[in-house]
Amino acid sequence: MSAASQPVSAEIMRLNAICPYFTMFPLEFPLGILQKHARAGARVLDPFCGRGTTNFAARLLALRTVGIDASPVAIAATRAKLVAPTPGEIIDEVKKILQQRHNSIEIPEGEFWKLAYHIDVLRDICLIRDALLNGLVSSRVAAALRGIMLGALHGPMGRTKHSYFSNQCPRTYGPKPAYAVKFWTKRGLLPPRVDVLAVIAERARRYYGNTSPEIVGAAIEGDSRQRSTLEEAREVIGKFDWIITSPPYYGLRTYLPDQWIRNWFLGGPASVDYSSRGQISHSGRDRFVDELRKVWANAGAHCKPGATLVIRFGSIGDRLVEDPAQLVSDSLEGTAWVRSDVRDAANAARGKRQADTFHRRRSAPLDEVDVWAKWQP
Numbered sequence: 001m002s003a004a005s006q007p008v009s010a011e012i013m014r015l016n017a018i019c020p021y022f023t024m025f026p027l028e029f030p031l032g033i034l035q036k037h038a039r040a041g042a043r044v045l046d047p048f049c050g051r052g053t054t055n056f057a058a059r060l061l062a063l064r065t066v067g068i069d070a071s072p073v074a075i076a077a078t079r080a081k082l083v084a085p086t087p088g089e090i091i092d093e094v095k096k097i098l099q100q101r102h103n104s105i106e107i108p109e110g111e112f113w114k115l116a117y118h119i120d121v122l123r124d125i126c127l128i129r130d131a132l133l134n135g136l137v138s139s140r141v142a143a144a145l146r147g148i149m150l151g152a153l154h155g156p157m158g159r160t161k162h163s164y165f166s167n168q169c170p171r172t173y174g175p176k177p178a179y180a181v182k183f184w185t186k187r188g189l190l191p192p193r194v195d196v197l198a199v200i201a202e203r204a205r206r207y208y209g210n211t212s213p214e215i216v217g218a219a220i221e222g223d224s225r226q227r228s229t230l231e232e233a234r235e236v237i238g239k240f241d242w243i244i245t246s247p248p249y250y251g252l253r254t255y256l257p258d259q260w261i262r263n264w265f266l267g268g269p270a271s272v273d274y275s276s277r278g279q280i281s282h283s284g285r286d287r288f289v290d291e292l293r294k295v296w297a298n299a300g301a302h303c304k305p306g307a308t309l310v311i312r313f314g315s316i317g318d319r320l321v322e323d324p325a326q327l328v329s330d331s332l333e334g335t336a337w338v339r340s341d342v343r344d345a346a347n348a349a350r351g352k353r354q355a356d357t358f359h360r361r362r363s364a365p366l367d368e369v370d371v372w373a374k375w376q377p
């Protein structure tokens, strides 16, 4: 029986949009592959899970799944897609947190924070952050609430109704403080006094009002170049049948700094984190290829013979990869992965990429390819 026998309604798919992420691939990509080819009971891994698109596709089809990512923001977004609390449970917990109104919480200071959030909004955000960091939210609700908060932290201001907590901001990445302050000051933009509970309640209903059942799955914060990380993933669901993934696009090194506000919410510093902790190196093509090879080999070691690997890969404007398919093929060499197909991804992600509300120029992705391989040890 193929996994396609599972019906998937548009309403159930909404949860995939809980938190945007740069270079995310569309849900139809992993979902289409698994529906068409995966058998019921298959186990699905994504060693570069980002916002957990592959893991969510697996959940929709009742397949076991694990996601791995070096970014805490990616892991929080993925975990939010593996749980199923009711909207009522989420809203009740938030009401309780906001009623506490104690003064001992840490509130970040400075020009950026003053202009990014209305002071009452920032206090509410900090109360929720504090409750989550101190384990005061029930485990059923915590993963969902974290995802909702990350998705609502920054985005465009509505004219009549607010869906985000911030002053005018991009949705996908956190703007750099000096640039943002200049942007807001020049335009006289002040942060709106948003009803934090109302925004959370609306999002809780939208994303968790109709969810598919929970499956056996996990999101592991770690480095996929390390064997132990893949071992941990195997322990959760058993040997993998499918890997559908998209490694960092060559030249895009800003996964952590771009997510600095969300990273702060998860317990990080209240300033831009310029580190590249745990991230694949972009210092040169050979090193990049070697590091990818390590990941494919580590993952293969926990795959069933005949397992399928699908890699979507592209590069970012200023660091051209002449031939993305060749780069991926080179990274498979020396492993037991045998390339079976290369398909043009037709820039599937391009049409989905959000308009940049912040007028900042971002490098556009170039060609994207899908490389398919079989594990033949």
Ligand SMILES: C[S@@+](CC[C@H](N)C(=O)[O-])C[C@H]1O[C@@H](n2cnc3c(N)ncnc32)[C@H](O)[C@@H]1O
Binding pocket: 021, 022, 023, 024, 025, 026, 047, 048, 049, 050, 051, 052, 053, 054, 068, 069, 070, 071, 074, 222, 223, 224, 225, 245, 246, 247, 248, 249, 255, 278, 279, 280
């Ligand atoms: C192209 S994104 C994945 C996007 C994902 N397909 C989605 O739909 O959201 C690549 C991800 O690889 C992660 N990453 C980079 N180096 C890593 C490593 N060594 N181990 C695990 N994750 C890593 C980045 O943090 C980033 O989230």
